[in-house]
Amino acid sequence: MNRAxxxxxxxxxxxxxxxxxxxxxxTACAATPAKPSKSDKTVEPTASTQRAAPSELYPxxxxxxxxxxxxxxxxxxxxxxxxxxxDADVLIVDGKIQSVGSHLQAPPQSRIVDGKGHWxxxxxxxxxxxxxxxxxxxxxxxxxxxxxxxxxxxxVWAEHSVWPEDPGFxxxxxxxxxxxQILPGSANLIGGRSVVLKNVxxxxxxxxxFPGAPQGLKMACxxxxxxxxxxxxxxxxxxMGNVAGYRExxxxxxxxxxxxxxxxxxxxxxxxxxxxxKRDIKLDTLAAVLKGDIxxxxxxxxxxxxxTILDMSHEFGYHVAAxxxxxxxxxxxxxxxxxxxxxxxxxxxxxFKMEAYDGIPENIAFVDxxxxxxAIVHSDSDEGIQRLNQEAAKAIAYGQxxxxxxxxxxxxxxxxxxxxxxLGLLERTxxxxxxxMGDVVVWNRNPFSVYALADFVFIDGALRYDRAxxxxxxxxxxxxxxxxxxxxxx
Amino acid sequence: MKPITTLLCVLGAIATxxxxxxxxxxxxxxxxxxxxxxxxxxxxxxxxxxxxxxAELGHDxxxxxxxxxxxxxxxxxxxGLFGGLSHLGIEEIGIEPTVDDYSLKLGSMRPEFDxxxxxxxxxxxxxxxxxxxxxxxxxxxxxxxxxxxxxxGTIIAGQGSVTQLDGALAPKTHALFVDVGGDASALSGGSxxxxxMLLDQAISEVRSPKAMLPNDQRLLTPAGRQTLQEYLSGxxxxxxxxxxxxxxxxxxxxxxxxxxxxxxKGGTEAWRVAPELxxxxxxxxxxxxxxxxxxxxxxxxxxxxxxxxxRAGVKIAFSLDDPQPHNIRKVRQTAGIAxxxxxxxxxxxxxxTSNPAEIFGVASRNGSIxxxxxxxxxxxxxxxLEVSTLAQRVFIEGQSQPMQSRQTLLGDRYLEKLRAxxxx
Numbered sequence: 051m052n053r054a055x056x057x058x059x060x061x062x063x064x065x066x067x068x069x070x071x072x073x074x075x076x077t078a079c080a081a082t083p084a085k086p087s088k089s090d091k092t093v094e095p096t097a098s099t100q101r102a103a104p105s106e107l108y109p110x111x112x113x114x115x116x117x118x119x120x121x122x123x124x125x126x127x128x129x130x131x132x133x134x135x136x137d138a139d140v141l142i143v144d145g146k147i148q149s150v151g152s153h154l155q156a157p158p159q160s161r162i163v164d165g166k167g168h169w170x171x172x173x174x175x176x177x178x179x180x181x182x183x184x185x186x187x188x189x190x191x192x193x194x195x196x197x198x199x200x201x202x203x204x205x206v207w208a209e210h211s212v213w214p215e216d217p218g219f220x221x222x223x224x225x226x227x228x229x230x231q232i233l234p235g236s237a238n239l240i241g242g243r244s245v246v247l248k249n250v251x252x253x254x255x256x257x258x259x260f261p262g263a264p265q266g267l268k269m270a271c272x273x274x275x276x277x278x279x280x281x282x283x284x285x286x287x288x289x290m291g292n293v294a295g296y297r298e299x300x301x302x303x304x305x306x307x308x309x310x311x312x313x314x315x316x317x318x319x320x321x322x323x324x325x326x327x328k329r330d331i332k333l334d335t336l337a338a339v340l341k342g343d344i345x346x347x348x349x350x351x352x353x354x355x356x357x358t359i360l361d362m363s364h365e366f367g368y369h370v371a372a373x374x375x376x377x378x379x380x381x382x383x384x385x386x387x388x389x390x391x392x393x394x395x396x397x398x399x400x401x402f403k404m405e406a407y408d409g410i411p412e413n414i415a416f417v418d419x420x421x422x423x424x425a426i427v428h429s430d431s432d433e434g435i436q437r438l439n440q441e442a443a444k445a446i447a448y449g450q451x452x453x454x455x456x457x458x459x460x461x462x463x464x465x466x467x468x469x470x471x472x473l474g475l476l477e478r479t480x481x482x483x484x485x486x487m488g489d490v491v492v493w494n495r496n497p498f499s500v501y502a503l504a505d506f507v508f509i510d511g512a513l514r515y516d517r518a519x520x521x522x523x524x525x526x527x528x529x530x531x532x533x534x535x536x537x538x539x540x
Numbered sequence: 541m542k543p544i545t546t547l548l549c550v551l552g553a554i555a556t557x558x559x560x561x562x563x564x565x566x567x568x569x570x571x572x573x574x575x576x577x578x579x580x581x582x583x584x585x586x587x588x589x590x591x592x593x594x595a596e597l598g599h600d601x602x603x604x605x606x607x608x609x610x611x612x613x614x615x616x617x618x619x620g621l622f623g624g625l626s627h628l629g630i631e632e633i634g635i636e637p638t639v640d641d642y643s644l645k646l647g648s649m650r651p652e653f654d655x656x657x658x659x660x661x662x663x664x665x666x667x668x669x670x671x672x673x674x675x676x677x678x679x680x681x682x683x684x685x686x687x688x689x690x691x692x693g694t695i696i697a698g699q700g701s702v703t704q705l706d707g708a709l710a711p712k713t714h715a716l717f718v719d720v721g722g723d724a725s726a727l728s729g730g731s732x733x734x735x736x737m738l739l740d741q742a743i744s745e746v747r748s749p750k751a752m753l754p755n756d757q758r759l760l761t762p763a764g765r766q767t768l769q770e771y772l773s774g775x776x777x778x779x780x781x782x783x784x785x786x787x788x789x790x791x792x793x794x795x796x797x798x799x800x801x802x803x804x805k806g807g808t809e810a811w812r813v814a815p816e817l818x819x820x821x822x823x824x825x826x827x828x829x830x831x832x833x834x835x836x837x838x839x840x841x842x843x844x845x846x847x848x849x850x851r852a853g854v855k856i857a858f859s860l861d862d863p864q865p866h867n868i869r870k871v872r873q874t875a876g877i878a879x880x881x882x883x884x885x886x887x888x889x890x891x892x893t894s895n896p897a898e899i900f901g902v903a904s905r906n907g908s909i910x911x912x913x914x915x916x917x918x919x920x921x922x923x924x925l926e927v928s929t930l931a932q933r934v935f936i937e938g939q940s941q942p943m944q945s946r947q948t949l950l951g952d953r954y955l956e957k958l959r960a961x962x963x964x
Contacts (some may be wrong), residue, residue: 186832187839218832277635309839380954384961400947401665401866402634412948416958433829440873440927452955489920500876532833533785533812533840 108209110259112248114145114510121156121493123274125165130466130481134459138141140170142488145511150482161513163506169496171462172482173228173489173509175469176435177347177394178374178428182247182255183208185216186432187528196235197242200301201279201286204267204335206242208234212255215526218432219258223249223515223523226437226491226504229260231473233374236270236349237278238294239286243335244268244347246473248509251524264345264474266371267335269296271350271359272405293358300366303336310337329494340445345371345474347394351405353381360389374428377409380416384421392424392472393417396434397444412463415449415456426472427464438465445500458498488512542638542805564938565590566605568919571617573597576886576894577908587617589915591939597911609939610919610933618924619907620675620705620916620936622896624859625779625805625825628668628677628959629659629703634864642863643684644698647691647794649742651716651771653698655681661707667945670705672869673918676897676906680779682863682948683719685726695719695727695735696742699767702902704964706936713725713901716771720782720791722837736790743798765891777801777900779825782897783808784837792820803899806861808838811845814852823855827860828878830861846891847882856887857896876925887923914938 120142127135127150139154140147156162183195192213197203212232222230227249234241244266247258271292280287286295300375316324338344346363350356350373363370372392373379377400379386379393386393395417400409418425427442430436442464446456470480479487488511494503507515516522565588573582586601587594605610632639635784641658644650656679669677680700686692695718702713719727720735728734742759745752746768752758760768771778781792783806792813795802804810807824810817817824828846833839849856858871858878875888883891897907905914915938922929934941 186834187836188834189836221831273635380951380958383954383958398867398870399630400668402864404633404636407633408950410951412951412955416951416954419958419962421962432832432834436831437877440877443927444873447930451930452951498928500873500925501880503880528837529833533809 064249093236108207108256108259110261111256112250112252112255112259112261115327115512117145117510117512119143119148119157119160119512120163120488120508120513121154121160122163122165122168122170122490123154125170125484126496127170128172128459128497129483130398130462131483132463134457138170139165139166139289140482140490142490142508142511145488146480147484147486147488147490148482159531163492165492168505169493169502170482171226171491171493171497172466172480172486173491173507174226174438174465175473175475175480176227176230176429176438176465177372177469177472178430178451179222179230179232179435180235180430181218181222181230181432181435182212182214182216183234186215186218196237197286198235198237198278201238201275201284201295202240202332203234203238203242204240204299205332206234207245207265208232208242208268209245209255209503211261212245212247212258213455214258215528216257217329217526217529218435219249219251220523220526221432223507224504224517225494225495226439226507227435228489228507228509228514229470229473229475229479230435231266231347231469233266233347236274239270239275239292240299240336244345246475250509250514251526257347260475261349262478264343266347266473267339269346269348271355272352273347273403274349278393289355293362296362297365299332299336300340302402303333303340303373304366306330306333307337332466339368340366342369345369345472347372347374347472349374351375351377352408353378357381357385360391368483371474372424372426375406375430376417377406377413380410380413381408383417383420386417387420387423390422390424391540392426392468394426394428394469394472396426396430397441397448411444411448412452412454414445415452418449418456418460418464419454424468425464426468428469437494439497439502440500443500446498458496461498499510542959550626560884564592565604566610566935566938566940567603567607568610568612568616568617568917568933569601570920571612572614573909574616574618574889574924575909576890577910579910584614587909587915587917589917589935589938592914593841594909594911594913594915594917596911612919615922615932616920616924617909618673618918618920619870619893619897619909620934621673621892621924622857622859622873622907623669623674623677623705623865624857624896625678625680625700626860626863626865626906627682628661628669628679628865628868629661629707630655630679630681631693631865632660632663632665634866642682645684645686645690645692647694648761649694649696649738649759650698650761650764651696651742652761652767653681654700654714655679655698656703656709658699659703659709661703663865664946665868666705666707667942668866668947669868670934670936670941671931671933671943671945671948673872673920673924674852674868675705675916675918675934675936676702676710676902677705677868678715678859678896678900679866680715680717680863683717683724683727689774693727695738702889702900702906704906704936706939706941710902710905713776715777715779715900716767717779717781717805720780721784721787722835724781732787736794739794742768742946761811767964771800772798774799774801777803779803779805781805784939785809785812785840787837788813789816792816795822796820805859807849808845809840811842811848811852812840814854815851817849818853820869821855823857823895824849825857825859825899827859827861828874828881828883843877843881846878846888850883850887855899856891857897857899858891868871872925873927876927879925885925911923916935
């Protein structure tokens with residue numbers, strides 16, 4: 051039983067899936083409305099439009115391209131569900147995984163990939179990236195990841211900072227990344243909304259936006275907020291100030307939500323004098339968290355702070371999907387597992403600040419070993435996102451050193467199904483189960499190796515990266531004409 | 541139930557400890573010895589360590605009475621690895637000024653600033669790095685601009701030196717560190733052009749004392765002139781942190797003109813200048829993972845940098861870019877990735893061993909394996925460039941290093957807790 055799944059906004063799934071299926075079938079229908087009904091001419095903002103599901107605003111314009119079926123034959127397949135199949139086939143039809151098994155028949159006009167000696171995994175998912183909001187080149191003019199002007203900025207959305215021309219998207223693709231969560235930075239207690247992107251080239255971020263993905267809310271513990279604001283002699287400057295800061299926000303959100311609900315009750319009862327509460331886009335975000343529509347992802351290093359945050363989540367009745375960085379997760383692996391909270395971690399980063407001093411390279415393996423533990427390998431880095439598979443390989447080795455044996459079919463979950471679960475997307479991607487998105491990587495060998503390279507990357511069944519033909523993937527506009535386009539050499 | 545086993549995994553190499561171990565004597569049996577020298581790779585070879593030295597390399601060697609015997613089962617033995625250029629021992633924790641000693645912010649050019657005076661051999665980081673197979677590293681200062689009106693550093697960051705990872709500084713290995721390029725403009729009045737102007741002025745204060753400016757216009761103190769004089773006579777390497785191809789060309793010209801023993805650090809676009817670097821015998825210490833234009837100085841970034849430089853005959857060594865020392869063990873992974881992108885495997889290992897030892901003047905001690913040399917060795921569980929490989933045993937000057945660090949102590953403590961919980 052995992053609360054990270056059970057607390058997903060279940061009501062939205064059928065609609066979101068329906069939109070996606072429609073998009074897949076009618077690819078020309080670019081204006082498929084995501085909103086249920088626009089036939090009434092209500093102009094006045096009502097509580098229900100205020101609460102429009104985040105995915106319906108600034109809607110995704112990503113459409114799955116028409117694509118021939120693909121059959122990958124005779125590969126070692128890690129399904130992302132904990133299963134390894136040797137000498138197996140993977141069939142992708144109409145952008146979706148159709149089946150995984152032996153001796154699959156290729157439909158007419160299929161693309162056939164000889165998988166002999168190759169390994170096939172679900173597309174990798176990074177739950178913690180700042181690509182696009184802290185893009186390359188790292189110039190001040192494009193530094194758009196932290197709205198560090200107030201400690202609580204739930205009103206900002208990372209997607210409104212994403213620069214789709216960041217060359218880092220392409221290098222991440224070469225590392226097998228098919229989806230990623232772009233988060234605001236950690237300067238603030240409440241940093242703002244995240245966005246999940248598909249790793250496809252686009253002039254606009256809407257063209258990358260994962261259709262129907264719930265938004266996240268980035269929050270941050272510890273040193274960063276108290277340093278950023280403490281150095282200015284403003285609130286917060288201590289950890290107790292941090293907690294007071296979150297609680298003040300949640301109290302306001304509870305009141306806002308209560309006012310909304312009271313209005314809705316009166317409105318439904320035909321009370322024509324009823325007025326909705328004044329719209330507040332900060333509280334829109336926080337109220338959406340309390341209703342379970344937005345998923346909390348929290349930057350937190352220390353074990354004791356994670357425990358405090360969990361108590362606070364009980365106080366206000368929301369769920370923390372994942373602690374990010376979580377270098378001390380190994381100290382509270384049991385607590386996190388019991389409460390259905392994932393930990394998104396690096397393999398070996400430590401010591402770069404005081405709250406990272408107790409980092410150990412067995413962290414991931416320990417979190418994984420706790421009964422019902424949910425370990426995620428994340429990057430927070432434009433370099434690390436290019437090789438999450440290698441970070442996982444290090445974690446396997448360090449686990450082995452202390453007697454925790456983790457087979458590849460289990461470790462692959464750290465970079466596929468577990469991140470998908472924490473993002474509320476496990477029903478759509480993250481494994482090679484039938485009906486899921488055709489997000490698939492074909493590796494030149496066992497991916498848990500420093501020498502492993504992605505040969506092919508498919509996103510929704512469309513080939514997006516071919517190592518033998520780097521020109522197949524378009525360059526970002528930025529790299530055009532520069533001495534060496536990222537990843538492609540003269 | 542998860543697979544929590546009860547024993548520490550010994551990863552294959554089983555050490556037999558005789559009852560009365562003679563201090564120091566160790567026989568490693570049946571190893572694949574990568575000498576990183578003209579002797580090449582020695583298969584099925586025994587290594588005898590005695591009195592801190594490699595006493596013998598050969599077949600069927602006899603273990604002296606009381607020696608520890610390690611069965612390697614054909615696994616690789618390499619020289620201890622180079623940890624790159626970092627704040628090892630001078631930055632215990634990031635962003636904590638009381639334990640950060642790498643940066644001088646007096647607002648004046650002080651080449652005599654020698655950061656090794658702050659070196660702390662008790663740093664917890666040394667133990668972590670040793671367990672990663674690192675046995676030598678270059679301690680380097682970093683120049684930083686001042687914050688909000690307070691003085692900062694200058695383009696000459698100061699001096700560092702090589703340390704062995706047992707905490708012993710290597711004598712006569714000082715190097716001078718100089719910052720060049722766009723990210724150093726804040727240290728040189730706002731223009732990279734001024735970096736060469738200031739270096740010219742400092743050099744002329746040393747070379748032409750008669751033409752010297754009045755005191756208040758001089759860049760250097762008498763001690764600073766003395767220090768710079770030594771580097772101008774070629775006694776030690778001058779490490780230029782520089783990435784853009786055009787800036788590297790300026791450094792090549794400066795080094796040629798002033799007969800400096802120049803080393804390029806960073807070198808993101810060095811591949812574009814590879815023939816000139818090779819001709820000038822200027823080595824490059826790079827992070828081969830740089831493949832994004834993190835600044836405009838690196839728009840030519842490519843994963844093939846290492847392979848291209850090596851092919852052109854440039855001597856390369858590997859280092860992380862970030863001077864924070866905590867994760868310098870990752871340098872091994874960077875070599876593996878360079879190999880995955882076209883660098884021959886042997887060149888990848890050399891860039892972690894013999895090349896940096898030669899570049900930084902410790903080749904008689906570090907970087908290769910030969911009879912009679914100090915025994916700085918690592919026995920690996922597999923391919924030393926592979927991320928799934930771990931160091932099994934590490935020797936520095938023949939001393940077996942404890943495979944324990946503050947990290948393993950933390951891990952052991954909390955593994956107990958996890959096991960107890962899982963058993964409930």
